[in-house]
Amino acid sequence: MPDSNLNSRKLSAKLTAEYYERLYTAKARGKLVAWATSIVPQELLETMNVEVAYPENHAAAIASRKGALPFLERAENSGYSNDICSYARVNLGYSQTLESEILNLPKPDFVICINNICNVVVKWYECLARYFNVPYILIDVPFNHEYEVNQSRVDYIKAQFQDAIVKLEEICGKPFDYDRFEKVMEISQRAARAWRRAMDYAHRVPSPMIGFNMFNYMALIVCLRGREEAVLLFETVAAEMEALMAEGKSQFPGEEKYRILWDGIAVWPHLAHTVSTLHGMNVNMTGSTYPDAWTILYDVGDLDGMAKAYASIMNNICVQRQVDLRTQILTASQCDGAVYHLNRSCKVMDFMQFDVRKRVHDATGKPYAVFDGDQSDPRNYAEAQYETRMQALVESMDEQKK
Amino acid sequence: MSVQTEIYSKMESAIKNIKSTLEENHKKGVRNIGVLPVYAPEELVHALGMFPVGLWGGKASISKASRYLPPFACSIMQTVMEYGMGGVYDALDGALMSTPCDTLKCVTQNWLSACPHIPAVTVVYPQNNKVPSAAVYLEQELLQAKEALEKIAGRKLSEQALAASIEVYNENRKAMQRFFDVVSEKPGCISAKHRHLVAKSRFFLPKEEHTRLVSALCAELENSPEMKWKGSRVVLAGIMAEPDGLLELFDEFGMAVVGDELAQEYRQYRTLVPAGKTGLSRLALQWQDTGCCSLVYDPEKRRSEYMADMAKRLKADGAVICMMKFCDPEEFDYPWLKAALDKAGIPSLNLEVDLNTPSLEQARTRLQAFSEQLAAI
Numbered sequence: 001m002p003d004s005n006l007n008s009r010k011l012s013a014k015l016t017a018e019y020y021e022r023l024y025t026a027k028a029r030g031k032l033v034a035w036a037t038s039i040v041p042q043e044l045l046e047t048m049n050v051e052v053a054y055p056e057n058h059a060a061a062i063a064s065r066k067g068a069l070p071f072l073e074r075a076e077n078s079g080y081s082n083d084i085c086s087y088a089r090v091n092l093g094y095s096q097t098l099e100s101e102i103l104n105l106p107k108p109d110f111v112i113c114i115n116n117i118c119n120v121v122v123k124w125y126e127c128l129a130r131y132f133n134v135p136y137i138l139i140d141v142p143f144n145h146e147y148e149v150n151q152s153r154v155d156y157i158k159a160q161f162q163d164a165i166v167k168l169e170e171i172c173g174k175p176f177d178y179d180r181f182e183k184v185m186e187i188s189q190r191a192a193r194a195w196r197r198a199m200d201y202a203h204r205v206p207s208p209m210i211g212f213n214m215f216n217y218m219a220l221i222v223c224l225r226g227r228e229e230a231v232l233l234f235e236t237v238a239a240e241m242e243a244l245m246a247e248g249k250s251q252f253p254g255e256e257k258y259r260i261l262w263d264g265i266a267v268w269p270h271l272a273h274t275v276s277t278l279h280g281m282n283v284n285m286t287g288s289t290y291p292d293a294w295t296i297l298y299d300v301g302d303l304d305g306m307a308k309a310y311a312s313i314m315n316n317i318c319v320q321r322q323v324d325l326r327t328q329i330l331t332a333s334q335c336d337g338a339v340y341h342l343n344r345s346c347k348v349m350d351f352m353q354f355d356v357r358k359r360v361h362d363a364t365g366k367p368y369a370v371f372d373g374d375q376s377d378p379r380n381y382a383e384a385q386y387e388t389r390m391q392a393l394v395e396s397m398d399e400q401k402k
Numbered sequence: 403m404s405v406q407t408e409i410y411s412k413m414e415s416a417i418k419n420i421k422s423t424l425e426e427n428h429k430k431g432v433r434n435i436g437v438l439p440v441y442a443p444e445e446l447v448h449a450l451g452m453f454p455v456g457l458w459g460g461k462a463s464i465s466k467a468s469r470y471l472p473p474f475a476c477s478i479m480q481t482v483m484e485y486g487m488g489g490v491y492d493a494l495d496g497a498l499m500s501t502p503c504d505t506l507k508c509v510t511q512n513w514l515s516a517c518p519h520i521p522a523v524t525v526v527y528p529q530n531n532k533v534p535s536a537a538v539y540l541e542q543e544l545l546q547a548k549e550a551l552e553k554i555a556g557r558k559l560s561e562q563a564l565a566a567s568i569e570v571y572n573e574n575r576k577a578m579q580r581f582f583d584v585v586s587e588k589p590g591c592i593s594a595k596h597r598h599l600v601a602k603s604r605f606f607l608p609k610e611e612h613t614r615l616v617s618a619l620c621a622e623l624e625n626s627p628e629m630k631w632k633g634s635r636v637v638l639a640g641i642m643a644e645p646d647g648l649l650e651l652f653d654e655f656g657m658a659v660v661g662d663e664l665a666q667e668y669r670q671y672r673t674l675v676p677a678g679k680t681g682l683s684r685l686a687l688q689w690q691d692t693g694c695c696s697l698v699y700d701p702e703k704r705r706s707e708y709m710a711d712m713a714k715r716l717k718a719d720g721a722v723i724c725m726m727k728f729c730d731p732e733e734f735d736y737p738w739l740k741a742a743l744d745k746a747g748i749p750s751l752n753l754e755v756d757l758n759t760p761s762l763e764q765a766r767t768r769l770q771a772f773s774e775q776l777a778a779i
């Protein structure tokens with residue numbers, strides 16, 4: 001059990017180190033390693049005591065430490081088009097040697113994919129399964145073109161949970177422990193609520209949080225969603241926010257003159273530039289679609305609810321619901337405007353974004369800016385364009401404030 | 403006019419005059435339904451007495467569509483959206499679409515505000531298509547599509563009508579399979595351009611008529627005298643091989659297309675609808691049998707060996723992978739296709755396809771070099 005006396009920064013660092021230690025020692029401890037997509041039903045894996053590596057996290061970590069390019073190039077040299085999502089390219093390039101000076105992952109014993117974020121992952125994991133010659137578990141979550149997740153989708157997803165359990169039993173060579181499953185669900189719910197509560201402090205006016213810190217915590221909510229440590233970490237974050245508010249203070253350097261919603265993934269290779277540009281203009285990010293993505297809420301033991309929660313991820317819902325989600329965040333966190341990342345990697349986000357941002361604007365009247373970027377290919381971002389667009393946004397927000 | 407030429411000209415005019423066909427249909431009280439790529443339960447449209455027409459994009463200069471899609475969306479969907487917003491599809495009473503890739507997921511949504519005058523009917527096929535729960539789910543999904551289409555048709559679908567339509571479609575698929583075989587056995591008996599025309603016109607003609615034309619063509623080709631083909635034999639992979647100018651290059655460089663696994667061509671007629679209890683359950687079972695496609699879950703990436711085997715079986719000298727620009731499902735398969743073809747000793751060419759490229763100069767240079775490479779072997 002981690003030390004609860006640490007502040008959230010130190011605790012995050014410690015939990016990250018422990019997480020990777022568990023991964024690296026998995027094989028020696030006779031445990032299996034899965035590679036999984038970021039919003040996988042980790043409950044199943046945690047129940048089976050499998051150690052889980054998250055290639056998207058790994059690619060983000062490599063990209064933010066400016067190490068993506070060699071892997072991208074290696075993937076491209078193996079024939080993967082540079083049009084493909086850069087997380088996939090970094091990972092497919094990395095898979096060929098499993099060696100990076102920045103951060104490493106052990107070879108997978110199997111891969112598990114849920115396409116609640118995109119269909120790219122279905123294809124990407126096909127390549128991994130074939131490359132490593134390991135079993136592939138797919139949980140297919142049909143796109144919800146209707147507002148709600150209908151029952152036939154729920155039944156199909158639930159049946160696939162069951163199929164995944166059977167496969168896991170085969171792969172791990174032991175039966176699935178349903179009591180432990182309940183326990184993991186219970187922890188996961190507490191973790192999801194703690195995460196939500198902590199991130200929602202960004203909504204306060206003024207915000208006690210530097211909104212971009214959410215991006216740092218994200219790595220941990222991805223990989224610790226089913227563990228007590230996550231509860232502790234996000235409770236610690238929440239307590240720190242409470243304390244700051246009690247003292248009338250904020251982490252935000254300087255005056256929080258403008259509050260924005262950030263839509264889309266961070267630009268990991270140029271994170272410092274994106275953040276410092278905004279902070280330099282007294283803009284704090286107080287709303288994001290991300291906290292929602294990992295708030296997987298359901299009643300413990302309710303598989304229908306669990307299926308629905310995993311199916312309702314923001315990329316997997318209809319445009320109207322995406323508009324409502326953003327409108328609600330803009331309102332709840334009292335944003336003055338929105339920044340949309342037109343991410344060269346992510347078709348599923350981009351190809352609905354045009355309509356979404358227009359309709360969110362129609363609904364809220366808030367100005368917005370769009371910039372071209374990429375979450376992990378450093379070549380697809382231009383500082384000058386970003387600065388100009390942010391400057392223009394600030395001017396529009398000023399206009400509105402008058 | 404020879405029988406062959408006559409058939410081709412009927413097919414060509416079906417495509418060219420599609421606008422007036424759709425308008426004529428309206429005069430006769432027949433509704434028109436656009437069918438987007440790649441898979442859709444077209445049989446339902448047919449069984450409801452409506453006219454299905456394929457929407458696979460074409461050439462268009464993009465302006466309106468850029469309100470919805472950035473330039474890095476595939477040209478099929480760029481042009482489909484442009485046509486839809488520009489009024490080209492105004493004679494449609496509905497559009498039937500599915501979501502096998504992220505781009506199409508988004509198109510189903512953009513359609514709602516971009517083309518509100520053409521009701522969208524969306525079917526989300528299960529990716530995990532081999533598990534039994536997928537068929538159960540798909541049947542429900544098809545039921546919804548059926549009900550939405552019934553509304554447009556203004557009538558109910560009978561089990562009998564659906565069974566009859568499935569028969570019509572299966573007959574058409576069989577005729578196309580026969581055509582595929584004839585052409586592969588007699589390289590040079592048909593130009594690459596006409597071979598494509600036969601497959602493409604499926605989307606523009608009533609299926610019964612198309613079947614008749616294809617069957618007549620097959621009889622002609624089967625009876626035509628053996629000719630010694632001096633050029634090379636190639637197989638095509640990818641989403642589609644268009645525009646026509648691209649195929650004319652194959653003809654110009656003496657490359658006979660002896661087979662394909664294109665999404666627009668062979669993948670459309672490769673899988674018959676199996677026997678089963680109800681029409682909808684049969685359509686769901688057909689999906690279970692569908693595979694070796696970039697848009698259907700393929701955990702072992704069997705598509706690559708399938709392609710290599712096809713190339714060997716058809717004694718192809720080479721394979722051209724027609725890579726639709728910005729089509730990520732195909733892009734993920736490319737390294738594997740290439741590796742499998744390499745392993746089988748089949749030279750391959752990765753040829754970029756973009757329906758909107760103004761010039762085919764680059765394709766010309768690359769195809770010419772490839773044909774020379776094949777000739778030298």
Ligand code: SF4
Nearest residue numbers: 085117118120345346
């Ligand atoms: S960035 Fe987009 S395309 Fe890439 S894995 Fe994430 S959701 Fe999928």
Ligand code: SF4
Nearest residue numbers: 476503505726729730
């Ligand atoms: S060409 Fe590819 S990306 Fe475009 S709609 Fe078809 S499958 Fe999707």
